[in-house]
Amino acid sequence: MTYSPELLKGTLKTIVLKLLSDHKKMYGYEITQKVKELTRDKIQITEGALYPTLHALEADGLVTTEVEYIGKRVRKYYSLSPAGRTAGREKLKELTNFMDTMIALLDIKPKMA
Amino acid sequence: MTYSPELLKGTLKTIVLKLLSDHKKMYGYEITQKVKELTRDKIQITEGALYPTLHALEADGLVTTEVEYIGKRVRKYYSLSPAGRTAGREKLKELTNFMDTMIALLDIKPKMA
């Protein structure tokens, strides 16, 4: 990761919920690779961070899981529950709002896509 | 604070360095109030977070201090050292870059000032 790791703190759940809102179902490893791809290697989600997060989301009822076997290998898919979809929208809104505030506070100019 | 507190993690040093780069010298309490004012109460820097951060910056040689007495009350001013000025610029650049990445990843549209 090119950034100070602290910057990512607090954004992981939002990232996961957003990806799941765009993809119906994804498995853990796929999420790490997708983030890597979408950020051109700038953000690397580590598995040690991701799996506890996914389990927490599941415990909170925001995602549901289904196991699939690829040969003998287990693959665990995660999907958004209705509550998860709502939570994702809210988290995204909150992050956007936070960024607006930071941009104003620090007088910086991000370039949008 | 209106935001999930985790979001602020990793940005506090950047905020402090940026404010000091705009103000020559500030004291702790002033910093908390300035952030509150500039963000219209959206971000509240707690003293429990700020003072350890200021002390860390001082230990790293990024800020220098001078004590002043207002009547009998102590006031401790913090100023950027040359190294602090450089570090502040770099932190700001990093945060901007990180935000660009997050904006692209999450496909969000912050509104700039």
Place this chain on the structure above:
DNA sequence: AAAGATACATAAGAATTAGATGTATTAAAA
């Protein structure tokens, strides 16, 4: 056959911040 990629997961430790608490002075309000 070995190495690298895929895929799950846990656990210890580091880092950062919130919240509580403490001290003390000064100004404003009751």
Place this chain on the structure above:
DNA sequence: TTTTAATACATCTAATTCTTATGTATCTTT
């Protein structure tokens, strides 16, 4: 005039979150 709120410093415990290390196992490519 008393007490409350604001100013101003600071520390400490606990909570949270992530990194790093480790572990297991399968599949694919060299």
